[in-house]
Amino acid sequence: MSAEDDENFLRSCFVSTGALNDLRSMWSPKCIVVGRTGSGKSALLLSLQEEEENVIKIDPESLSLNYISNSTIIQFFDSLGIDLNVFYQLLWRHVLAVELIKMKKQLNDEATSKSWIATLRQKLMGNPKKQKAINYLFEYGDSFWADTEERVREVVTKIEKGFEDQIGINIEAFKTKLTADMKDKNLESIQQTTEIVSKAQRVVNGVQLQELNAVMDLLSEDVFDDDQERFYIVIDDLDTGWVHDSIRFKLIRALIETIKKFKKVPNLKIVISLRADLLESVLSHTTSAGFQQEKYEDMYLRLRWSESQLKELSDKRISLLFKQQYTNSSASFYDIFSKKVGDTDAFSYMFERTLQRPRDVIAFVNQCLEDAAGQTSITHRTIRQAEDAYSQNRLRSLADEWREAYGDLEGVLECLSAVDPRFSAKDLTQEIMENACLTLMCDESDENGYGVFRKQCDLILSSQSTWDEMRKKVFEVLYSVGALGLKTRDGAPYAWSFQNQPTLQYNKVTDETTFAIHPMLFKALGKYTDPRRLI
Structure with a gap:
């Protein structure tokens, strides 16, 4: 990868x-x-x-x-x-x-x-x-x-x-x-x-x-x-x-x-x-x-990738893999993958669960190939099964990717399991953030020592900051890393840091603003909502 x-x-x-x-x-x-x-x-x-x-x-x-x-x-x-x-x-x-x-x-x-x-x-x-x-x-x-x-x-x-x-x-x-x-x-x-x-x-x-x-x-x-x-x-x-x-x-x-x-x-x-x-x-x-x-x-x-470009990448890599290991004839994505997952095109289903970059697509396809060992094709059930491990790995990779900038993120990402796939700012309650802080404060393996969230927890404990400031920081960081998207009003599309503005202007968040968890993290966080209107 x-x-x-x-x-x-x-x-x-x-x-x-x-x-x-x-x-x-x-x-x-x-x-x-x-x-x-x-x-x-x-x-x-x-x-x-x-x-x-x-x-x-x-x-x-x-x-x-x-x-x-x-x-x-x-x-x-x-x-x-x-x-x-x-x-x-x-x-x-x-x-x-x-x-x-x-x-x-x-x-x-x-x-x-x-x-x-x-x-x-x-x-x-x-x-x-x-x-x-x-x-x-x-x-x-x-x-x-x-x-x-x-x-x-x-x-x-x-x-x-x-x-x-x-x-x-x-x-x-x-x-x-x-x-x-x-x-x-x-x-x-x-x-x-x-x-x-x-x-x-x-x-x-x-x-x-x-x-x-x-x-x-x-x-x-x-x-x-x-x-x-x-x-x-x-x-x-x-x-x-x-x-x-x-x-x-x-x-x-x-x-x-x-x-x-x-x-x-x-x-x-x-x-x-x-x-x-x-x-x-x-x-x-x-x-x-x-x-x-x-x-x-x-x-x-x-660098930005479209769905068709990443599909072409998958086709080329699958074709080369099969030529080298199995047959001299070409094979493309749909020669080995089911065409549908539910009502959704199979590649579109996988694409929606990526941050629209090659590494995610390669990781998902590789996981499907691993889980389909011994089978003659990769069915929609295999894709859903592979999504479990893929989603867990992507959550860990996302935390690793941004660890230098923000410190430990896994505890904060896990707090999203307590909210719905689509939620408002007020749904991220003080109780949810307190649980995230407890996880952060008890984590002795954090090599960076004091990432932004652990510092924020310390400030709250010493009455130098508030839970509202903590909530703001959570939304700003999780939007930047791609874990959250948002739409400012009904009818508007969801905005994501890897597609639109790379940073969140929190002063524009209102009661009408809806946040969405990225479908890539659904299985890792226990979510099962159809994401077709998110990406």
């Missing part, structure tokens, strides 16, 4: 939705693939790597950016509120520029690198601006042949030294002095500290953006100057633990801004993938004054 482990089926069963064409096109601004877990982001990037010749895949873990979070100097100045965004952009630009030059010019050893650099310097002898750009690249380390980790260390060490040189004292001694001064409330010394912090900010601001822009011109005009060649950098797995959480959002924000700057190079494209919830977290945690999100909207390629 994950693209990186699906090489056999992925290559033969790829379904074209137009997204790959957007990524390959140098004219299209789409370069940040945004989607939920299991929506096909990794599959899309893997296909791009297979379709194009000149692709650099950068594994975030190989960058060793934890070196930054482990730097006591960087950590210290970050804790003092110094804006390090320009420094993070410098780091990304340097790493990406060097990786591109290495690939384009095949600079894999010291001798080749020095020869190319000398030739380039000679060529640009009469261009002071580009000479500065070359000097700037080597100011932060001239080891083009070294691995990426070493170059990251070179850049960070350079900034650290700049901090100490500008301040004129040892950072560790300064930290000890500041701690003592804050404890003694020594105002004169604290004022001196403020001046030192101001100097440190100047070190960051001193990153020469003009030279950075000159590097872009150098790449465009003197390195990637062949219009017939296209080059790509692909970065996936930014949602994994490649760097400490304390700086991850800031580094991703800086990467997004850096990608925008590299658009000056016409035959180069940097493509990254981000979970939809991770992008929302990055923007909410790092947005500064004057930030305009709409300026970045053109860069987002939001």
